[in-house]
Amino acid sequence: MKRIILFCLFPLLISCTKDWKDEQLPSDERAALLVSKMTLQEKVRQMNLTRGDYLKTDGKLDPQKIHQQVEGLGIGAIHDFYAKTAEEYNTVQRAAIEASRLKIPALVMEEMLHGYYASGATVFPMPIAMGASWSKPLMEQVGHVIGTEARTHGSHMALGPTLGIAREPRWGRVAELYSEDTQLASDIGGAMIKGMHGESFKSPYAMIAGPKHFAVHSAPITGSNASPVLLGERTSRTDFLPVFERAIKQEGALNVMSSYSELDGVPCTGNQWLLTDILRKEWGFKGFVISDLGAMRFLWNVHHYADNPREAIRKAVEAGLDMQFYDFPDSMFQATVIDLVEKGELDEKCVDRAAKGVLTTKFALGLFEHPYVDQALIDKTYHSKAHQEVALNIAKEGIVLLKNDGILPLKKNKYKQIAVLGPNAKEAVLGGYTIGDAKGISILDGLKSASPKTKFVYEKAANIVARGTAIQPQYLFHGNGQPGLKASFFNNMELKGKPVLERVDPKVDFEWPWSPYPGVEDDFFSVRWEGYLQCPSDENGWIGTTCDDGARIYINDELVLDSWAGSSPIKKAAYHFKKGVKYKLRYEYFDRQWHATASLRWSRTDRGIEKAVRLAKASDLSIIVVGENTKTVDENRDVSTLDLSGNQLEMIQAVAKVGKPYIVVLQNGRPLSTNWVSAHANALVEGWFLGEQGGNAMAKILFGEESPSGRLPISVPKSVGQLPIYYNQKPTTIHRYVDQDDQPLYPFGYGLSYANFKYDHLKVKVQEGEHDFQVNISVEVTNTSKVDAKETVQVYAQDLFASVTTARKSLKAFDKQMIKAGETKTFHFILKPHDLRLWNQQHHWTVEKGDFKLMVGHSSVDFLSTKFTINKNYKLD
Numbered sequence: 001m002k003r004i005i006l007f008c009l010f011p012l013l014i015s016c017t018k019d020w021k022d023e024q025l026p027s028d029e030r031a032a033l034l035v036s037k038m039t040l041q042e043k044v045r046q047m048n049l050t051r052g053d054y055l056k057t058d059g060k061l062d063p064q065k066i067h068q069q070v071e072g073l074g075i076g077a078i079h080d081f082y083a084k085t086a087e088e089y090n091t092v093q094r095a096a097i098e099a100s101r102l103k104i105p106a107l108v109m110e111e112m113l114h115g116y117y118a119s120g121a122t123v124f125p126m127p128i129a130m131g132a133s134w135s136k137p138l139m140e141q142v143g144h145v146i147g148t149e150a151r152t153h154g155s156h157m158a159l160g161p162t163l164g165i166a167r168e169p170r171w172g173r174v175a176e177l178y179s180e181d182t183q184l185a186s187d188i189g190g191a192m193i194k195g196m197h198g199e200s201f202k203s204p205y206a207m208i209a210g211p212k213h214f215a216v217h218s219a220p221i222t223g224s225n226a227s228p229v230l231l232g233e234r235t236s237r238t239d240f241l242p243v244f245e246r247a248i249k250q251e252g253a254l255n256v257m258s259s260y261s262e263l264d265g266v267p268c269t270g271n272q273w274l275l276t277d278i279l280r281k282e283w284g285f286k287g288f289v290i291s292d293l294g295a296m297r298f299l300w301n302v303h304h305y306a307d308n309p310r311e312a313i314r315k316a317v318e319a320g321l322d323m324q325f326y327d328f329p330d331s332m333f334q335a336t337v338i339d340l341v342e343k344g345e346l347d348e349k350c351v352d353r354a355a356k357g358v359l360t361t362k363f364a365l366g367l368f369e370h371p372y373v374d375q376a377l378i379d380k381t382y383h384s385k386a387h388q389e390v391a392l393n394i395a396k397e398g399i400v401l402l403k404n405d406g407i408l409p410l411k412k413n414k415y416k417q418i419a420v421l422g423p424n425a426k427e428a429v430l431g432g433y434t435i436g437d438a439k440g441i442s443i444l445d446g447l448k449s450a451s452p453k454t455k456f457v458y459e460k461a462a463n464i465v466a467r468g469t470a471i472q473p474q475y476l477f478h479g480n481g482q483p484g485l486k487a488s489f490f491n492n493m494e495l496k497g498k499p500v501l502e503r504v505d506p507k508v509d510f511e512w513p514w515s516p517y518p519g520v521e522d523d524f525f526s527v528r529w530e531g532y533l534q535c536p537s538d539e540n541g542w543i544g545t546t547c548d549d550g551a552r553i554y555i556n557d558e559l560v561l562d563s564w565a566g567s568s569p570i571k572k573a574a575y576h577f578k579k580g581v582k583y584k585l586r587y588e589y590f591d592r593q594w595h596a597t598a599s600l601r602w603s604r605t606d607r608g609i610e611k612a613v614r615l616a617k618a619s620d621l622s623i624i625v626v627g628e629n630t631k632t633v634d635e636n637r638d639v640s641t642l643d644l645s646g647n648q649l650e651m652i653q654a655v656a657k658v659g660k661p662y663i664v665v666l667q668n669g670r671p672l673s674t675n676w677v678s679a680h681a682n683a684l685v686e687g688w689f690l691g692e693q694g695g696n697a698m699a700k701i702l703f704g705e706e707s708p709s710g711r712l713p714i715s716v717p718k719s720v721g722q723l724p725i726y727y728n729q730k731p732t733t734i735h736r737y738v739d740q741d742d743q744p745l746y747p748f749g750y751g752l753s754y755a756n757f758k759y760d761h762l763k764v765k766v767q768e769g770e771h772d773f774q775v776n777i778s779v780e781v782t783n784t785s786k787v788d789a790k791e792t793v794q795v796y797a798q799d800l801f802a803s804v805t806t807a808r809k810s811l812k813a814f815d816k817q818m819i820k821a822g823e824t825k826t827f828h829f830i831l832k833p834h835d836l837r838l839w840n841q842q843h844h845w846t847v848e849k850g851d852f853k854l855m856v857g858h859s860s861v862d863f864l865s866t867k868f869t870i871n872k873n874y875k876l877d
Contacts, residue, residue: 083153125691145390147207156361165219171223176432208365211244254357255288270303296324395697413454446699450705471507535583549591609651616658788820796810796854797836798810
């Protein structure tokens with residue numbers, strides 16, 4: 001009996017001898033051992049994300065504030081810190097470690113959507129543009145650069161990449177996604193994560209990715225941010241979840257961010273099926289889940305899934321959420337979790353799970369052994385020439401040539417004068433989640449460098465959003481002629497009660513990422529500006545507002561503009577102003593959540609189109625750069641139309657009437673319905689938001705230094721009436737309208753080249769075993785032109801008959817290679833069971849026996865095809 005007891009206790013005795021400080025132990029095992037040594041308060045501290053500005057005063061580290069945040073318990077994680085120097089980071093990390101009883105380092109998490117979100121970092125194209133590159137090797141390089149620049153500054157984890165599937169182009173965050181296709185998004189996103197992760201998480205040049213938003217956030221109804229997602233389990237598993245599955249199971253991501261939206265009626269941030277059953281039980285996830293900013297609070301005040309903040313916290317943590325992201329005040333959140341556990345309303349195992357996930361990540365990063373950074377590494381790597389070269393290469397390969405009547409490529413120095421027109425020509429348009437002081441090369445500057453003997457003349461010519469101008473201070477006053485408007489701030493959205501702040505603002509043109517001023521809350525506040533407006537001249541124009549979330553304008557106590565229902569890039573009201581007349585003015589505004597934007601504006605005369613026409617007449621040709629900016633495509637910048645906004649099309653049509661050649665270049669974050677331009681322009685180039693090297697990249701393509709090799713990662717509709725228009729829809733999907741055909745303007749995978757390619761000798765061979773199989777594919781591709789160029793060979797398949805409906809075609813593999821003029825290359829691909837799986841009616845992943853159609857070619861509509869057969873059923877789970 002004694003032997004039996006000793007034998008049973010042996011594993012326990014062995015575990016007791018293990019030490020969490022042992023570097024040879026796996027990270028998750030070290031974390032479990034450390035959790036067993038921690039108090040409840042210490043564990044809960046690991047679940048909190050501290051705002052970086054809580055550690056500073058006037059942008060500089062404040063020792064007293066650091067001490068207040070550490071509180072003898074250390075720091076779980078920090079965001080919005082962006083240390084400028086090694087010393088700045090090391091000071092905070094040292095304070096966190098030394099104040100912690102167990103010497104636990106802090107984890108720093110920052111934004112890295114298309115570059116480290118800090119001054120001076122390399123800015124890459126927006127993800128939709130990088131998806132258009134179809135280049136896995138380049139994406140791995142991009143990830144490595146981002147990981148290097150961030151980690152050397154002491155940032156350990158990226159809040160990204162964004163791994164949604166781009167099925168809703170009206171959504172303002174579609175620019176953050178790689179593709180509408182699961183395979184392309186998985187491969188491009190996976191390559192980015194692989195590059196970030198490097199050879200080892202412990203490397204000073206590597207970091208951990210945090211894919212977002214989990215899950216199915218990218219298909220909101222109406223295209224509105226955070227709207228419900230009305231999809232079932234099969235579509236979620238087949239199309240949306242595999243991107244995250246790859247990131248976790250294959251690439252080893254240790255963090256995911258939950259989404260704001262609800263899936264099939266259950267908010268994702270409180271969804272146990274997503275956060276526990278799939279993420280942890282099915283995929284074996286060992287890291288931690290963080291809420292999107294305020295998403296846990298959403299359970300209470302938006303979804304009404306919880307009737308108070310306490311219940312929201314309980315439901316989220318119980319479902320599988322591990323860390324809050326500014327959801328509630330830090331002290332309130334931690335005290336609530338502790339109280340829930342102490343009163344038996346929340347199992348402490350949930351807290352142990354959360355703390356373990358955070359600590360596993362810290363151990364994986366080697367922070368306990370090497371918590372500090374070296375300034376020499378920052379100086380050596382930050383925004384280096386090699387990193388800028390990667391930015392240039394990915395920008396070049398993301399450019400998609402949509403139309404070309406032969407005008408492209410242009411010859412350098414051939415033209416005496418070229419008119420460069422449009423609102424996106426002179427400024428580098430970098431896209432959302434770009435630091436405010438970021439610099440980039442504009443298309444105008446890129447063209448000038450590429451063809452120095454050509455005279456380039458410029459005119460903005462049109463507006464993306466006809467926003468007018470902010471009303472200048474000299475026309476605003478209050479009281480008895482004192483300059484500016486009197487502002488009253490309230491910590492509610494209804495302008496009720498006593499103001500928490502009163503001040504005078506010379507004009508109203510604000511964008512506040514957080515609290516406007518001390519004493520005013522970050523969110524859910526309102527402001528009233530009061531005074532008078534006196535016009536310098538007679539004006540038949542408008543008065544208006546750019547706001548997020550709601551605003552209204554009163555003139556002489558009459559409501560002339562009401563945008564109280566929601567945000568708008570610009571809302572206008574016609575008004576006739578008389579010279580010298582004093583108008584009583586009241587502008588009211590409220591902010592609901594996230595960034596706050598309030599701008600009081602009016603119109604002014606603009607003769608840009610007339611100037612553009614004169615320049616076009618005097619020039620050999622025109623390059624017109626139009627599209628979008630962050631006022632029309634960004635987080636909470638959703639649209640109801642995909643047409644060119646403002647008066648851009650009017651400007652293009654006016655220039656077209658000149659009768660000289662013109663090229664239209666798009667810079668945008670979503671597909672645009674450029675029907676008229678596609679029909680009439682000599683050439684149309686999809687340039688997206690191309691990052692800091694965008695101007696140089698575009699110039700190299702336009703002047704033929706390289707052949708365009710980008711391919712569309714998303715279908716381009718002719719109108720919003722065709723939505724959804726993604727290519728891999730079910731056989732019964734019909735776009736049968738009396739006023740429009742059923743084809744997209746440009747299909748998925750499409751893109752022209754300066755070269756021509758011929759596909760021949762498509763071969764397929766199936767090798768089946770008892771538990772596995774592979775489909776071997778080969779195709780010959782010949783460059784029949786005199787131009788060296790890269791070609792992207794795309795492989796699609798269709799399960800012709802199955803127990804559940806499947807897509808008409810789905811991308812299964814692709815490969816991009818340089819093919820020299822006159823050269824023939826053979827491309828080889830292998831498909832395995834995972835590539836052909838379906839989620840059957842019995843809720844299992846299987847490959848069903850039967851015939852499959854194979855399509856290999858240049859795009860989703862231009863291919864060779866054949867068939868192959870799988871002779872038996874294969875169960876994969």
